[in-house]
Amino acid sequence: MTESPQQNPEPTPQQSSEQRAGATAERTTPGPADRTGVARRAVVVGGNRIPFARAHGAYATAGNQDMLTAVLDGLAARFGLAGERIGEVAAGAVLKHPKNFNLTRESVLGSVLDPRTPAFDVQQACATGMEAVSTLVNKIRLGQIDSAIAGGVDSASDAPIVVSEGLRRSLLELNRAKTTQQKLRALARLRPADLKPVSPGTGEPRTGLSMGEHQAITTARWGIGREAQDELAAASHRNLAAAYERGFYDDLVTPFRGVSRDNNLRPDSTREKLAGLKPVFGKSLGAEPTMTAGNSTALTDGASAVLLASEDWAAEHRLPVLAEVVDVEAAAVDFVHGDEGLLMAGAYAVPRLLSRQGLALADFDFVEIHEAFAATVLATLAAWEDEQFGRERLGLDGAFGTLDRSRLNVAGSSLAAGHPFAATGGRIVATLAKLLRERADETGRPARGLISVCAAGGLGVAAVLEAR
Amino acid sequence: MDGQMDEQTDEQTDEQMDGPGHGARRDQVVLGEVPSLRGLFARAAVLAAGGGLARAAAARLPGRLRGDGGGRPELPPVEHVVEGVTVDPSRHEAFCRVVGAPLREGPGGTEAFSGHLHALAFPVAMSVLTRPDFPLPLLRMVHLANEVEHLAPVAVGEDLTVTARAERLRPHRAGAQLDVVVRLDREDGRPVWTGRSTYLAKGVRVPGAPGEPPRPRFVPPAPTGRWSLPAGTGRDYAAVSGDWNPIHLSGPSARALGMRGAVAHGMYSASRALAQVRVPAGTPFRWTAEFAAPVLLPGVVAFSVADDGRGADWTRSDYAGWDPRTGRPHFTGGVARLGG
Numbered sequence: 158m159t160e161s162p163q164q165n166p167e168p169t170p171q172q173s174s175e176q177r178a179g180a181t182a183e184r185t186t187p188g189p190a191d192r193t194g195v196a197r198r199a200v201v202v203g204g205n206r207i208p209f210a211r212a213h214g215a216y217a218t219a220g221n222q223d224m225l226t227a228v229l230d231g232l233a234a235r236f237g238l239a240g241e242r243i244g245e246v247a248a249g250a251v252l253k254h255p256k257n258f259n260l261t262r263e264s265v266l267g268s269v270l271d272p273r274t275p276a277f278d279v280q281q282a283c284a285t286g287m288e289a290v291s292t293l294v295n296k297i298r299l300g301q302i303d304s305a306i307a308g309g310v311d312s313a314s315d316a317p318i319v320v321s322e323g324l325r326r327s328l329l330e331l332n333r334a335k336t337t338q339q340k341l342r343a344l345a346r347l348r349p350a351d352l353k354p355v356s357p358g359t360g361e362p363r364t365g366l367s368m369g370e371h372q373a374i375t376t377a378r379w380g381i382g383r384e385a386q387d388e389l390a391a392a393s394h395r396n397l398a399a400a401y402e403r404g405f406y407d408d409l410v411t412p413f414r415g416v417s418r419d420n421n422l423r424p425d426s427t428r429e430k431l432a433g434l435k436p437v438f439g440k441s442l443g444a445e446p447t448m449t450a451g452n453s454t455a456l457t458d459g460a461s462a463v464l465l466a467s468e469d470w471a472a473e474h475r476l477p478v479l480a481e482v483v484d485v486e487a488a489a490v491d492f493v494h495g496d497e498g499l500l501m502a503g504a505y506a507v508p509r510l511l512s513r514q515g516l517a518l519a520d521f522d523f524v525e526i527h528e529a530f531a532a533t534v535l536a537t538l539a540a541w542e543d544e545q546f547g548r549e550r551l552g553l554d555g556a557f558g559t560l561d562r563s564r565l566n567v568a569g570s571s572l573a574a575g576h577p578f579a580a581t582g583g584r585i586v587a588t589l590a591k592l593l594r595e596r597a598d599e600t601g602r603p604a605r606g607l608i609s610v611c612a613a614g615g616l617g618v619a620a621v622l623e624a625r
Numbered sequence: 626m627d628g629q630m631d632e633q634t635d636e637q638t639d640e641q642m643d644g645p646g647h648g649a650r651r652d653q654v655v656l657g658e659v660p661s662l663r664g665l666f667a668r669a670a671v672l673a674a675g676g677g678l679a680r681a682a683a684a685r686l687p688g689r690l691r692g693d694g695g696g697r698p699e700l701p702p703v704e705h706v707v708e709g710v711t712v713d714p715s716r717h718e719a720f721c722r723v724v725g726a727p728l729r730e731g732p733g734g735t736e737a738f739s740g741h742l743h744a745l746a747f748p749v750a751m752s753v754l755t756r757p758d759f760p761l762p763l764l765r766m767v768h769l770a771n772e773v774e775h776l777a778p779v780a781v782g783e784d785l786t787v788t789a790r791a792e793r794l795r796p797h798r799a800g801a802q803l804d805v806v807v808r809l810d811r812e813d814g815r816p817v818w819t820g821r822s823t824y825l826a827k828g829v830r831v832p833g834a835p836g837e838p839p840r841p842r843f844v845p846p847a848p849t850g851r852w853s854l855p856a857g858t859g860r861d862y863a864a865v866s867g868d869w870n871p872i873h874l875s876g877p878s879a880r881a882l883g884m885r886g887a888v889a890h891g892m893y894s895a896s897r898a899l900a901q902v903r904v905p906a907g908t909p910f911r912w913t914a915e916f917a918a919p920v921l922l923p924g925v926v927a928f929s930v931a932d933d934g935r936g937a938d939w940t941r942s943d944y945a946g947w948d949p950r951t952g953r954p955h956f957t958g959g960v961a962r963l964g965g
Contacts, residue, residue: 348857350855350856350857360851363850364849364850364851365850365851365852365853365928366848366849366850366851367851370848370851374847374848377847378847441927441949441950441952442847442848443845443952491935493849493901494849494901494930494931494932494942495847495849495929495930495931496932
């Protein structure tokens with residue numbers, strides 16, 4: 158069984174929007190039909206999140222369940238959902254204590270939603286929020302449910318601390334022991350070092366490299382420079398600050414514990430200021446290290462939720478429609494022995510998704526690429542512009558395409574807002590849906606948006622949204 | 626060689642073990658059980674703590690090995706055999722856990738990990754090196770290289786016959802080197818695993834000129850992994866391998882033997898590297914490691930493994946471990962499909 162990373166059945170045509178004119182109107186939403194045989198759309202009604210806060214700060218004592226409950230209540234308040242039985246709620250956390258085994262259901266029970274609202278937990282590392290959206294959108298399109306809430310939460314501050322493997326094994330053996338002798342033997346295996354608690358790391362289980370070290374290898378491979386990374390980071394802060402200034406986030410963010418804006422945001426951030434920071438990753442690679450605390454995302458706490466619905470449900474509840482979730486594609490890369498970079502799956506998911514949809518990069522009004530690191534975004538763009546990558550990795554005739562950078566992360570992204578892992582998907586989907594609504598209302602034409610989110614384990618999820 | 630194992634002492638030629646070239650006939654010594662090495666290493670450690678190890682070891686050297694004349698030194702012309710050595714499930718699992726090897730289920734049950742088979746045979750190999758007529762000091766020997774041919778899957782629970790001998794004592798630019806050759810046979814006499822471990826005895830002179838050219842300069846590749854090795858790594862590996870050499874156990878016991886501190890077992894690194902390679906189930910393979918600078922504990926090793934393909938397209942993987950700060954290599958090696 159060999160599986161090549163390129164599963165693209167047909168090369169994506171390099172077409173301009175003009176060449177493809179008319180395709181939008183004719184395109185019918187792919188996907189299964191409901192009982193009447195008519196395909197139905199799943200739309201984003203709105204979103205809500207709490208401001209993201211730097212770890213061990215404002216939310217240090219808030220747990221995952223507190224934060225997820227808060228965003229559900231905020232969403233319910235915004236759209237009048239108190240006492241409403243929602244079709245299903247799906248959410249998750251990447252750093253999750255075993256006691257939170259039913260985190261989403263418990264959060265629903267603690268919220269103002271009807272307690273008869275079913276819920277389940279999702280986990281796909283940093284793509285958790287995207288996968289929650291994808292699953293629920295499909296249920297809506299299938300006609301199984303009419304409304305849904307997709308969410309995610311993470312706390313780097315309230316992270317579960319576990320006992321060492323040695324202590325765990327000894328305790329389990331002690332538990333199984335029947336005689337005093339067996340019990341003493343189990344305890345005798347303990348060593349002082351076993352008593353040290355273990356904090357969750359950001360290291361990949363199969364490689365032992367931290368995510369930053371993995372990205373540093375990819376950064377060096379694609380020759381992504383320091384200035385370009387710092388410029389992208391500064392733009393993220395600039396764009397997020399401007400979006401807050403114009404009130405864009407007023408109906409997407411609800412204050413929490415005295416925080417009203419993402420407190421990682423540095424509105425006065427510039428490339429020059431960022432240039433003063435010392436590199437923290439890639440220091441032993443031979444190449445010049447370029448990744449700093451400024452062009453890498455900070456550990457943050459936060460939660461987000463997105464209200465999804467069928468068009469009928471939204472109309473019946475007199476709720477607005479921001480955008481349709483058209484299609485989602487997950488990809489994974491073989492990073493374990495270095496065949497591909499850990500965070501490069503988005504570079505594969507997007508071309509596959511666009512091929513299926515018959516779209517090219519030029520067809521998007523807005524593009525959201527999750528800024529795990531500035532270099533992740535830049536390496537993805539570089540790969541798409543690279544002929545060899547297009548031919549050998551994507552199975553295309555040449556390069557996949559060049560992105561117009563003025564459409565990228567226009568309302569800020571993870572470098573400025575922060576990245577509470579599972580909460581990022583919900584932040585991006587709600588932000589992009591609102592951007593598309595604004596654009597469609599301004600121009601009177603449909604607006605289309607693209608999302609790419611990379612994740613641990615070599616995962617990546619891409620999505621196409623469209624506002625009419 | 627069928628039936629020969631039944632004899633208490635027998636003779637066979639080297640041609641039967643690994644082809645022509647070392648034609649000396651050797652006596653076969655059948656041991657009743659796998660010897661324990663812990664006692665030997667403990668005694669050596671006590672001696673070392675008294676500061677007398679080096680002197681004692683030197684004094685024990687026959688004059689001809691100290692380089693003050695005499696004839697050509699000789700390794701004992703014997704091989705040690707232990708029959709009915711079982712691949713114990715819980716010991717196998719414990720070994721795999723320490724080196725991070727996956728437990729793989731094959732048609733005949735759990736497939737024994739090649740690194741554990743080395744550990745299983747190791748005490749028998751050491752019993753040759755601790756014979757009174759063995760001319761070199763065991764605790765001062767350095768593991769230079771290891772080569773294994775894993776010829777057929779071995780199931781956990783299987784009984785094997787272990788045969789070990791020392792051969793090819795030859796000059797090295799830093800002393801003398803020799804090979805310890807081990808073979809594992811199924812009960813039907815079919816060899817399933819052979820290993821050749823090359824050791825250096827520093828400062829020992831034997832006649833002749835060193836044959837090995839100096840190693841090419843090591844240029845670290847892009848890492849694919851990072852090993853953070855805690856201080857207890859050597860103790861953990863000793864517990865599952867039986868190799869209680871004090872240089873691996875603690876700072877003081879290692880320093881008593883002239884090391885800068887406790888160092889990881891070479892075969893820990895080699896086994897951990899092998900565990901990273903996705904050899905398709907049931908595939909015979911050759912597994913090699915060359916050891917350079919020892920890994921001081923606790924420590925961090927930058928690691929790289931590169932494959933030439935996946936699944937049925939796989940024929941080999943090459944790996945290396947090095948110090949991420951200095952770029953100095955700790956080990957290099959690889960795994961390659963045998964035959965077909």
